[in-house]
Amino acid sequence: xxxxxxxxxxxxxxxxxxxxxxxxxxxxxxxxxxxxxxxxxxxxxxxxxxxxxxxxxxxxxxxxxxxxxxxxxxxxxxxxxxxxxxxxxxxxxxxxxxxxxxxxxxxxxxxxxxxxxxxxxxxxxxxxxxxxxxxxxxxxxxxxxxxxxxxxxxxxxxxxxxxxxxxxxxxxxxxxxxxxxxxxxxxxxxxxxxxxxxxxxxxxxxxxxxxxxxxxxxxxxxxxxxxxxxxxxxxxxxxxxxxxxxxxxxxxxxxxxxxxxxxxxxxxxxxxxxxxxxxxxxxxxxxxxxxxxxxxxxxxxxxxxxxxxxxxxxxxxxxxxxxxxxxxxxxx
Amino acid sequence: xxxxxxxxxxxxxxxxxxxxxxxxxxxxxxxxxxxxxxxxxxxxxxxxxxxxxxxxxxxxxxxxxxxxxxxxxxxxxxxxxxxxxxxxxxxxxxxxxxxxxxxxxxxxxxxxxxxxxxxxxxxxxxxxxxxxxxxxxxxxxxxxxxxxxxxxxxxxxxxxxxxxxxxxxxxxxxxxxxxxxxxxxxxxxxxxxxxxxxxxxxxxxxxxxxxxxxxxxxxxxxxxxxxxxxxxxxxxxxxxxxxxxxxxxxxxxxxxxxxxxxxxxxxxxxxxxxx
Numbered sequence: 001x002x003x004x005x006x007x008x009x010x011x012x013x014x015x016x017x018x019x020x021x022x023x024x025x026x027x028x029x030x031x032x033x034x035x036x037x038x039x040x041x042x043x044x045x046x047x048x049x050x051x052x053x054x055x056x057x058x059x060x061x062x063x064x065x066x067x068x069x070x071x072x073x074x075x076x077x078x079x080x081x082x083x084x085x086x087x088x089x090x091x092x093x094x095x096x097x098x099x100x101x102x103x104x105x106x107x108x109x110x111x112x113x114x115x116x117x118x119x120x121x122x123x124x125x126x127x128x129x130x131x132x133x134x135x136x137x138x139x140x141x142x143x144x145x146x147x148x149x150x151x152x153x154x155x156x157x158x159x160x161x162x163x164x165x166x167x168x169x170x171x172x173x174x175x176x177x178x179x180x181x182x183x184x185x186x187x188x189x190x191x192x193x194x195x196x197x198x199x200x201x202x203x204x205x206x207x208x209x210x211x212x213x214x215x216x217x218x219x220x221x222x223x224x225x226x227x228x229x230x231x232x233x234x235x236x237x238x239x240x241x242x243x244x245x246x247x248x249x250x251x252x253x254x255x256x257x258x259x260x261x262x263x264x265x266x267x268x269x270x271x272x273x274x275x276x277x278x279x280x281x282x283x284x285x286x287x288x289x290x291x292x293x294x295x296x297x298x299x300x301x302x303x304x305x306x307x308x309x310x311x312x313x314x315x316x317x318x319x320x321x322x323x324x325x326x327x328x329x330x331x332x
Numbered sequence: 333x334x335x336x337x338x339x340x341x342x343x344x345x346x347x348x349x350x351x352x353x354x355x356x357x358x359x360x361x362x363x364x365x366x367x368x369x370x371x372x373x374x375x376x377x378x379x380x381x382x383x384x385x386x387x388x389x390x391x392x393x394x395x396x397x398x399x400x401x402x403x404x405x406x407x408x409x410x411x412x413x414x415x416x417x418x419x420x421x422x423x424x425x426x427x428x429x430x431x432x433x434x435x436x437x438x439x440x441x442x443x444x445x446x447x448x449x450x451x452x453x454x455x456x457x458x459x460x461x462x463x464x465x466x467x468x469x470x471x472x473x474x475x476x477x478x479x480x481x482x483x484x485x486x487x488x489x490x491x492x493x494x495x496x497x498x499x500x501x502x503x504x505x506x507x508x509x510x511x512x513x514x515x516x517x518x519x520x521x522x523x524x525x526x527x528x529x530x531x532x533x534x535x536x537x538x539x540x541x542x543x544x545x546x547x548x549x550x551x552x553x554x555x556x557x558x559x560x561x562x563x564x565x566x567x568x569x570x571x572x573x574x575x576x577x578x579x580x581x582x583x584x585x586x587x588x589x590x591x592x593x594x595x596x597x598x599x600x601x602x603x604x605x606x607x
Contacts, residue, residue, distance in 0.1 A: 039543030055569040056539045190505035191538060191567045307530030309537050
């Protein structure tokens with residue numbers, strides 16, 4: 001059965017059609033995201049030289065939509081990699097302590113009063129994410145071998161420890177600075193700039209290339225690490241690269257936007273339900289699907305109320321929770 | 333369920349109901365002599381009423397007038413009830429906007445009466461001086477109430493072209509003072525228009541700031557920095573004159589709101605002269 005399922009993935013024309021379809025959906029959502037917002041501006045006015053319309057469309061809406069796409073792609077690609085390598089349907093991009101580490105860095109630097117220096121909290125959050133991932137790897141290391149179960153447990157336990165530190169940091173933070181710490185916990189794409197887009201695009205592109213190179217090996221994990229090893233995969237090396245690349249790209253995304261939940265968990269499951277389970281096809285499909293979902297969720301968070309923006313994480317969760325529950329019922 | 337069980341449940345519910353009715357909150361004494369304040373603006377109200385001598389402890393944030401800086405501190409959002417009890421107050425005062433939801437229960441357990449004062453809007457400030465002054469039996473209550481009313485009235489302006497002013501609470505994401513807040517009331521008093529139409533303390537979008545930049549931005553000088561404002565305006569690609577204001581005066585709906593109103597008028601007057 002294993003060989004059957006693995007070879008059934010090799011239908012390049014259907015995969016190409018699915019990729020083209022999702023890419024089209026992504027383009028349509030980015031176009032929609034650039035059309036709607038609180039300011040009443042149009043592309044026609046922007047082309048006619050209206051400065052306000054240009055600023056709103058080209059410097060505010062478009063970078064924000066592209067940043068949403070990049071973050072969605074990063075989270076979904078990391079999610080599908082973790083789910084495949086750990087063979088755990090509940091794994092998400094934050095499973096190895098990335099979210100806890102980032103939020104912990106943000107909360108502690110807020111408690112120290114650094115929130116008033118623009119950009120500094122982002123940098124500390126990114127370092128926190130990487131430090132957390134490194135710590136989880138060291139904890140899960142067992143002689144020359146990384147045990148996926150130990151990896152998962154270390155991630156969970158470290159996330160719990162980080163939550164404790166975050167609670168204490170919140171209690172000690174100046175009350176007026178709490179908005180900055182809460183920003184990390186809720187996630188927002190507010191204030192996206194072109195430099196954010198370019199920086200994150202480099203991270204996402206590098207991660208996608210790295211994951212594509214080892215995609216065929218990651219695919220072999222569908223039936224367990226032992227099965228993959230018997231097929232001649234250097235299990236240890238593939239795991240290490242896969243986890244590290246996914247964690248770094250998640251950390252970069254979190255440093256820009258804060259923690260946006262459910263994209264990395266939801267999208268891989270959706271794609272698997274609709275299309276197929278071959279990792280080589282799943283990777284680009286999940287990246288495109290995650291990008292589309294987050295662009296639409298961010299659009300909804302901006303226009304749901306006429307006078308105020310809502311947290312984007314709430315909209316991915318509103319989509320994610322019912323799906324997650326039905327998944328739990330199904331897996332029983 | 334058999335009848336015996338039903339009887340027991342029925343009795344238990346009845347006893348619980350009677351117990352609930354009997355367990356009332358501690359009664360506020362007619363003339364308290366030792367009080368603890370749990371909000372900086374309430375502390376300022378007590379002192380304005382001339383009852384500062386009765387304050388035996390405050391929250392961590394109360395720092396005005398200077399006399400309170402040496403008083404025992406009992407904590408912040410979640411105050412330390414043991415510390416409060418140890419100060420043996422006969423009344424604890426808190427502000428409705430930041431009182432912990434369990435505060436009344438926690439204090440009742442220590443048999444400490446609580447008075448919650450509402451200070452959300454500008455008109456609440458004079459009213460709160462009346463409420464607090466009567467509860468504490470302060471001699472200067474009537475004069476304090478009339479003087480804050482007169483001081484605010486003296487700041488009332490009508491301006492030929494009411495400037496649109498934005499009060500920024502936080503820059504990333506952008507949180508602002510909306511309608512139905514005491515900041516909005518202060519703007520109306522000084523003859524300015526609030527640039528925000530939504531009520532409360534909403535999150536404002538960057539593109540609204542870019543498409544409809546206000547005439548002036550005010551920001552609290554402790555939680556928001558000049559660099560954060562410049563970063564925000566850079567992201568919105570707009571230039572707006574931005575002025576820092578004393579956070580402790582502008583974030584506290586207390587007796588010093590008249591100072592806040594005077595400060596806004598001074599800023600608006602100089603803005604009008606330069607435009």
